[in-house]
Amino acid sequence: MTSTDSRSVLLEAPGRHRLVEGPVREPGPGEVRVRVGAAGLCGSDRELYTGTRPAQYCVYPIVPGHEWSGTVEAVGPGVPERLVGCKAVAEGFRSCGLCDRCRFGDTSLCEAGYEETGFTLPGAFADHVVLPARLLHPLSDDADLRAAALLEPAAVMAATQLRCPGLPGERVAVVGGGTLGMLGAQLYAACHPAELTVVTRNTARAERAMAFGATRLISPEEAAREAGRYDLVVETAGARSTAADSVRLARRGGRVVLTGIPAPGAVDLDPIDLVVRQIQLHTVFGAPSDAWAHAVRAFNAGLLTPAPLITAEFGLEDYAKAVEEAGRAAGKVLLVP
Incomplete structure (x- = not known):
């Protein structure tokens, strides 16, 4: 060549x-x-x-x-x-x-x-x-x-954070331990939550998640016992049940943002539950320009590694x-x- x-x-x-x-x-x-x-x-x-x-x-x-x-x-x-x-x-x-x-x-x-x-x-x-x-x-x-x-997947998580900012002292759960989940953990850790829980089956990622700012790592089975606990739930896995599982984790009036593309045969969300508990449900697909700028700024500042x-x-x-x-x-x- x-x-x-x-x-x-x-x-x-x-x-x-x-x-x-x-x-x-x-x-x-x-x-x-x-x-x-x-x-x-x-x-x-x-x-x-x-x-x-x-x-x-x-x-x-x-x-x-x-x-x-x-x-x-x-x-x-x-x-x-x-x-x-x-x-x-x-x-x-x-x-x-x-x-x-x-x-x-x-x-x-x-x-x-x-x-x-x-x-x-x-x-x-x-x-x-x-x-x-x-x-x-x-x-x-x-x-x-x-x-x-x-930084492309990081921009997706930056779009998530711009859509649903984490507030200091809140309980935040990130559902999924893949690339999106790990990048999301880093970005939300910078918001100083009181608790940052990562929900994943992959225990091999435990050390990495904790290094990125998570305070707890739990399995989906353990998460099933924590319904209504979290102020903000960020879904990144896109598995069949994770959207519905994420909604169950949110407290009354809590925020849920879905970023994973649902797998075929995904479990339906319960609209009655969404209305009665007044869940704020958001979705993110891709990243607009401001999210890219947010991710790049965090990367250049060393907040995203x-x-x-x-x-x-x-x-x-x-x-x-x-x-x-x-x-x-x-x-x-x-x-x-």
Whole structure:
């Protein structure tokens, strides 16, 4: 490969991919080209590979990769030259900026239709990615790009925190011990709750959760005995029963925010219970611009430290192995070009 070439993983169809090589693309007006530092895999990347992601949220062929970080290598016309050399992450949703929801700042609810890096537009399982400069969020000069690759899920949890802030002295429960749950524990620990409980079956994550600020780690069976205990419950697991379980954990008048995508056959919420106990129920899907800014600020300030969640790294040529590992890993798997 020469300096004028760029590699990328091309997923031609579910389960069928190849590593392709071609000329480095020059950024157009308003665009930047970023040299990818690291890119993470999550459940939606596995769905894309297996063909189980809903058809309206993906296209084939596609270069996957929506969780990533890198360094700006070139800028197109109309983009400040000072961005060259800047470490950065970028939003994945390609909002139009013109519709009613975008005008209100709800860019993840853009009415122009779904477009997202790595699912419908070329992503970061590649040496380079080209995208609009308006989506960039600069990082500090000394930022760890491996850790920064986790700022996409961190932005989802930042959106959760902006939607349902934790107040000092409250009892907070985070349901789920995966990447979202661990990042959520870090962000809510910074709000100084009186109690921060993480609900998970994975006892191997106990030490990590406590290091991230949790005060208690309990199993779902133990959580079933704590109905009505918590001021705020943050659901991150997306299992069949976790939405309903999270509502049961909330006190009368408490707040519940759902971030995990429910699995097929999810247990229904009881609308009578929601009304009678006056539960404030919120949902989060993706992250608008302000949530990205919130996550990046917390990361740059050292309040968010995702690096301990990384458990494996692979090169682009080992994409299939990385997908397989991501399906069983207890932490985050990265592709590092």
